[in-house]
């Protein structure tokens with residue numbers, strides 16, 4: 001099972017599910033990370049954390065552990 | 074429940090996702106100038122205001138902090154949700170204006186849908202239509218209005234385009250509710266399960282697919298109507314972030330060099346405060362010197378001439394000459410805020426900050442702490458984790474606020490050799506860097522050693538939208554800086570004036586016309602001798618005896634001590650107090666004559682020079698740490714919900730200030746720096 005945290009710089013993928021174990025999962029859904037959406041990893045910071053994704057026409061930065069609960073198909 | 078007068082005119086609440094243009098619209102409708110910033114989370118408190126008369130609607134308008142959904146996640150979001158369901162003063166809003174960024178419709182409609190299903194009466198305002206048009210797309214508002222069953226209008230709050238449609242819609246909606254009972258909204262917390270959210274989103278996706286259309290080119294129009302299918306390429310393009318932003322981020326958010334740019338931007342900002350302001354400072358200084366001179370010429374060598382010349386004009390002038398620096402600080406901060414870069418800064422330093430118990434979202438509050446600690450503490454509301462929020466509030470007083478700027482510029486000017494004026498900017502920047510480093514050390518110490526200081530513990534998270542870069546609206550930024558500076562004068566001005574008078578009185582009385590042996594002295598020397606004699610026998614000198622024991626170890630005398638105590642009323646008073654106590658001649662510029670007086674002043678205890686490199690650097694250290702601001706303490710109490718943190722801040726910071734000054738002054742002396 002691949003997660004958004006494992007994406008490479010510039011790599012695109014489609015979300016298949018959001019793991020509800022992470023306490024932030026609801027916020028991730030509310031902000032637009034929903035199954036079926038395509039995301040792209042566009043920027044990483046020096047420490048590889050947080051990561052900035054392009055989703056629904058916006059850039060959103062989230063921490064690596066939060067990206068880890070975004071499951072890709 | 075009582076019905077109070079305020080309820081009789083309808084309440085319209087502006088609600089919408091962060092950075093969707095609520096405050097911009099609020100300002101347009103109310104004619105006010107609240108801060109609009111290209112950062113999600115710029116408004117953290119609600120504001121109410123009546124709609125401007127020219128729009129002919131008698132209603133209160135409420136601006137609220139941005140929320141992503143009706144399920145709040147941080148204190149600023151709670152402010153909004155609470156005000157929607159039960160505003161302490163106004164109750165439930167009669168009408169909700171929901172804003173949504175047209176270029177991000179599929180994300181922003183979530184809240185609108187929630188508001189509608191909670192039973193609020195909603196007008197949907199689509200903002201940023203210009204951004205969507207740049208992508209060659211537009212929203213079919215009639216269709217969206219039918220599908221949502223509420224009014225939909227497009228408004229550009231920056232230019233006012235489309236405002237008439239909104240006014241008509243507001244009038245219509247207010248008329249409709251006039252005949253009905255006020256609706257009581259439902260809480261929809263039961264509708265916020267994962268399943269529900271996903272369903273809501275797929276509804277919204279269908280909606281957006283139906284209403285986003287390519288901008289019609291006459292020929293295409295017919296074809297589109299016939300086939301009624303959207304061009305798939307255009308659909309894709311609406312899902313692309315702003316191209317310019319993506320390109321710029323390749324540089325500014327570069328994995329390796331991003332942080333380097335970050336530090337460069339910050340340093341340039343702080344050094345330029347000193348350099349850019351210099352010519353303007355001379356102008357203000359000339360003005361006050363002219364005033365002081367004229368008044369002494371008109372009034373002669375009398376006590377009221379001294380009161381007006383020294384107490385009023387020089388005392389306040391000594392501080393106000395630094396107004397250009399403060400104005401430029403506000404200007405630079407404002408420009409930076411409006412570009413959209415701040416969210417990037419927050420992202421890049423999230424990791425380092427999280428190591429010391431802070432959050433990337435602490436960055437913006439810390440940065441606004443350079444202007445003033447009070448809005449900065451409020452800005453910390455965007456941090457959802459309580460522990461991180463409290464720690465951020467704890468260290469904000471260490472950020473060098475604009476009230477310290479006059480003190481620092483004076484001390485830096487003292488330290489800067491006249492043949493190397495460029496050094497001044499760098500010295501000022503290093504004071505800023507020193508204050509940042511100190512706050513980081515304090516935060517990590519507190520984070521490490523004391524679970525007791527800040528007791529709460531909950532999961533930390535960092536989810537932040539990176540808004541598209543925008544060219545700052547210079548007009549808006551200039552106006553805001555001007556208003557901020559005006560606010561600064563209004564806040565600090567009266568205190569400085571009052572304190573200047575008090576200090577003048579304490580240093581002038583009771584021996585106002587001292588007997589001196591004037592034989593063989595010229596006029597200048599007589600004035601000088603009179604002044605020092607008067608001071609030595611003044612009330613201030615009496616009081617000074619009590620603080621002298623504290624000042625001797627740090628190489629200073631009671632005259633600086635009195636100024637330091639006065640600075641607890643407002644930090645800038647330190648400068649006016651020094652000007653009152655030390656300055657003698659008034660035929661020169663206020664600043665340069667104060668500097669000359671400082672250079673010649675001797676310690677009354679030891680007879681050595683009073684202001685040396687070591688004592689001046691010691692003073693800088695004192696001002697970096699000391700918590701000398703009553704308003705900060707009050708806001709800290711309010712934001713942390715108790716006296717514990719503000720009292721700890723006061724004790725810890727002020728005692729650290731004294732101890733570190735002690736170490737600095739004596740350490741530098743040992744090293745031979747004098």
Ligand SMILES: Nc1nc2c(ncn2[C@@H]2O[C@H](COP(=O)(O)OP(=O)(O)OP(=O)(O)O)[C@@H](O)[C@H]2O)c(=O)[nH]1
Nearest residue numbers: 091092093094095096097109110114115116139201
């Ligand atoms: N291009 C464009 N920019 C706009 C428009 N309306 C607002 N802005 C800009 O969008 C940014 C955010 O505006 P604000 O009014 O502060 O947004 P807000 O909804 O109050 O944001 P929060 O208080 O953070 O929730 C500012 O930089 C505005 O200048 C618009 O119609 N078009």
Ligand SMILES: [Mg+2]
Nearest residue numbers: 095096115116
């Ligand atoms: Mg706002």
